[in-house]
Amino acid sequence: MGGRALVQWEHNRDNAPASLTVDLYSGGAAPADVLDEVAFYQVPYAPSTQGADERLDVIARMPSLRVVQLLSAGYEHVLPLLPDHVTLCNGRGLHDASTAEHALALILAAQRDLPRWALDQRDRRWAPRPVSSLADQRVVIVGYGSIGRAVERRLLPFEAEVVRVAGRARPGQDVHGADELHALLPDADVVVLVTPLTEATRGLFGAAEFALLPDGALVVNVGRGPVLDTDALLAQNGRVRAALDVTDPEPLPADHSLWEAPGVLLTPHVAGGSAAFYPRARAFMDIQLARWAAGEELANVVRPGARTER
Amino acid sequence: MGGRALVQWEHNRDNAPASLTVDLYSGGAAPADVLDEVAFYQVPYAPSTQGADERLDVIARMPSLRVVQLLSAGYEHVLPLLPDHVTLCNGRGLHDASTAEHALALILAAQRDLPRWALDQRDRRWAPRPVSSLADQRVVIVGYGSIGRAVERRLLPFEAEVVRVAGRARPGQDVHGADELHALLPDADVVVLVTPLTEATRGLFGAAEFALLPDGALVVNVGRGPVLDTDALLAQNGRVRAALDVTDPEPLPADHSLWEAPGVLLTPHVAGGSAAFYPRARAFMDIQLARWAAGEELANVVRPGARTER
Numbered sequence: 001m002g003g004r005a006l007v008q009w010e011h012n013r014d015n016a017p018a019s020l021t022v023d024l025y026s027g028g029a030a031p032a033d034v035l036d037e038v039a040f041y042q043v044p045y046a047p048s049t050q051g052a053d054e055r056l057d058v059i060a061r062m063p064s065l066r067v068v069q070l071l072s073a074g075y076e077h078v079l080p081l082l083p084d085h086v087t088l089c090n091g092r093g094l095h096d097a098s099t100a101e102h103a104l105a106l107i108l109a110a111q112r113d114l115p116r117w118a119l120d121q122r123d124r125r126w127a128p129r130p131v132s133s134l135a136d137q138r139v140v141i142v143g144y145g146s147i148g149r150a151v152e153r154r155l156l157p158f159e160a161e162v163v164r165v166a167g168r169a170r171p172g173q174d175v176h177g178a179d180e181l182h183a184l185l186p187d188a189d190v191v192v193l194v195t196p197l198t199e200a201t202r203g204l205f206g207a208a209e210f211a212l213l214p215d216g217a218l219v220v221n222v223g224r225g226p227v228l229d230t231d232a233l234l235a236q237n238g239r240v241r242a243a244l245d246v247t248d249p250e251p252l253p254a255d256h257s258l259w260e261a262p263g264v265l266l267t268p269h270v271a272g273g274s275a276a277f278y279p280r281a282r283a284f285m286d287i288q289l290a291r292w293a294a295g296e297e298l299a300n301v302v303r304p305g306a307r308t309e310r
Numbered sequence: 311m312g313g314r315a316l317v318q319w320e321h322n323r324d325n326a327p328a329s330l331t332v333d334l335y336s337g338g339a340a341p342a343d344v345l346d347e348v349a350f351y352q353v354p355y356a357p358s359t360q361g362a363d364e365r366l367d368v369i370a371r372m373p374s375l376r377v378v379q380l381l382s383a384g385y386e387h388v389l390p391l392l393p394d395h396v397t398l399c400n401g402r403g404l405h406d407a408s409t410a411e412h413a414l415a416l417i418l419a420a421q422r423d424l425p426r427w428a429l430d431q432r433d434r435r436w437a438p439r440p441v442s443s444l445a446d447q448r449v450v451i452v453g454y455g456s457i458g459r460a461v462e463r464r465l466l467p468f469e470a471e472v473v474r475v476a477g478r479a480r481p482g483q484d485v486h487g488a489d490e491l492h493a494l495l496p497d498a499d500v501v502v503l504v505t506p507l508t509e510a511t512r513g514l515f516g517a518a519e520f521a522l523l524p525d526g527a528l529v530v531n532v533g534r535g536p537v538l539d540t541d542a543l544l545a546q547n548g549r550v551r552a553a554l555d556v557t558d559p560e561p562l563p564a565d566h567s568l569w570e571a572p573g574v575l576l577t578p579h580v581a582g583g584s585a586a587f588y589p590r591a592r593a594f595m596d597i598q599l600a601r602w603a604a605g606e607e608l609a610n611v612v613r614p615g616a617r618t619e620r
Binding site: 122 | 425434435439463566570576577578579580583584587
C-alpha cells in the first residue's frame with residue numbers, strides 16, 4: 001500500500017515492513033508536514049481523555065487517509081469524523097487480559113475485605129476477622145465474549161463455579177441466554193457484568209435483578225456504567241454488595257451518594273488500560289502494519305471504507 | 311477403634327460411621343461427662359486464638375486419648391502437651407486454597423492500586439491513573455510445596471510467568487534450590503513467600519535479598535512473619551513494595567513503623583482462615599473419621615504415638 005503510516009510507538013515504527021514510511025505521533029500538536037500523505041493513522045491511545053481532542057480533529061487534515069486504527073474497543077464517537085472511503089478498525093481484544101484481571105482484583109478485594117484492611121492499616125489497627133472467599137462461589141458471567149472467557153479462565157483455578165450468560169443461548173457451549181438470567185440469579189454468589197453498552201444491555205441489571213440475588217451477593221461491573229442501574233443498587237443499601245470500575249454517571253461527581261453506599265467498592269475506570277494493555281497493543285500493531293503493507297485484509301475492521309469490498 | 315470421638319462440627323458427627331460415638335465440642339467449657347472416653351480429639355479450629363486455651367488444656371483430662379487432630383498446619387505448640395502414646399495429626403493442605411487465594415488478592419491489590427482507590431473513594435475523588443498488571447510479570451514463588459503449587463495454578467491464567475524455588479533444587483520439576491535465589495531476584499517482578507518457619511527460612515528474605523530486586527518489585531508474604539526481615543523492608547523506604555498477611559512481630563503493635571511504610575500493604579493474618587477453609591476441613595474430617603473407624607492409617611500424621619508402628 002502507498003502512503004505513510006502514522007503510529008504512536010517507536011516499537012511499531014522500528015518493526016514496520018521496510019516498504020512502509022512510518023512517522024510517530026503520540027497526541028498534542030500534529031506533525032503538519034506529513035499529514036498530506038498519511039494513509040494509515042493509528043489514533044494515539046490515551047485511556048482517560050474526554051471531550052475535544054486534537055488526536056481526532058487531525059483526521060480532517062489527512063486527504064490521503066485510507067485506514068483509521070483505534071486501540072479502544074469503543075468506536076462510535078469516531079464514525080461521524082470519517083469520510084466514507086476510510087476503513088475504521090478498533091482495538092477489540094487488546095484490553096481483554098487487562099479487564100479480566102481487574103475483574104478478578106475486584107472480586108478478590110470484595111471477598112477478602114481489602115478496603116477494610118486498607119482503612120485499618122491507616123488507623124494502625126490489627127483486628128483480624130473472618131473473610132469470605134472466591135473458592136466455592138458460583139459466579140455468573142453476563143457477557144460471554146472474549147473478555148468473559150478471559151474472566152472465566154482466571155476464575156476456574158480458584159475452585160469457583162462459572163455460569164455463562166450471553167445475549168442468546170448457545171446450548172452447545174453451555175451458554176445461557178439473557179432470557180434465563182432471572183432464573184439463575186437466586187443461586188448466584190457473584191455476578192460479573194462484562195457486556196458492551198447497547199440498547200439491549202442498558203439498564204440490564206436493575207431493581208428486578210438485584211431483588212433476585214441472595215443476601216450478600218456481589219455484583220461486579222467492568223463493562224459499561226449504564227448497564228447497571230445505579231439507583232437500584234443504592235436502594236439495596238448494602239443487602240447486595242458491588243465492586244464497580246465503571247459507573248453511571250461517569251466520572252462520578254463528588255456529591256454522588258454512590259461514594260459512600262454500604263458494601264460498594266469503586267475504582268475509577270482503570271480496568272482496561274493497565275500495563276497489560278501496552279505489549280498486547282504493540283504486538284497487534286506490528287501485525288496490522290504488516291497486513292497493511294502486504295495489502296492483506298486488516299483485522300478488527302468495524303466499518304469498511306466504501307471503496308473496499310464489503 | 312474403640313472410644314469416643316470429639317469433633318467440632320455437626321456435619322462430621324452426622325456423617326460419621328455408625329460404629330463411632332461422636333460428641334461435639336467447639337471450644338470453651340469442655341463436656342466433662344465424656345472426656346474419660348475420648349479417644350479421637352479434633353481440637354476446635356479458631357483462627358486467631360492466642361495464649362492459654364481451654365481447647366488444649368482439656369487434653370490432660372482425656373485418659374483414653376489415642377489421636378489428636380489439629381486443623382492448623384502448625385503443631386509444635388501441642389507437642390509438649392501430648393503423652394507419648396498419642397498420635398498427632400495436623401491440617402496440612404486444608405488451608406492451601408484459602409492461602410493461595412489471598413496471595414493472589416494481595417498481588418492484584420498491589421498491582422491494581424486498590425488501597426489508593428479505597429482511600430480515594432473515602433475522599434469522594436475520581437482520579438484515574440495508570441495501574442500495573444499481573445500479566446507479563448515474572449513471579450518467583452519461594453516455597454514450592456502444596457501452597458506454592460496452588461499459587462502457581464492461580465497465577466498462570468493471568469499470563470504471568472512463574473519461577474519455582476524450594477529448599478532443594480528439583481531439576482526434573484524445574485524447581486530451583488534456595489541457593490539459586492540470589493541469581494533469580496534481579497529479574498523478579500514479584501516474589502511470593504509461602505514457606506513455613508524453620509531455622510532455614512527464618513530471615514530468608516533480608517537486606518541482601520531486597521537489594522537484588524529491581525525498583526518497584528513486590529514482595530508478598532503469606533507464609534510466616536519472621537521469614538521476612540522487617541527492618542530490611544523498612545530500610546527500602548518504598549523502593550521495593552510489599553504486601554504482607556503475616557508480620558514480625560505479630561500482631562503488629564499500633565506504634566510500629568511498618569503500618570505507614572511507603573508501598574506496604576497489610577492484612578492481619580487472614581489468608582488461611584477464609585470461608586474456603588471450612589468445606590475443605592469438613593470433608594477431610596469425614597474421611598479421617600472413616601479411616602479411624604476402620605482402623606486404617608490416618609492422614610497428616612506429624613507425630614505417631616509411641617505404641618503405633620513407625
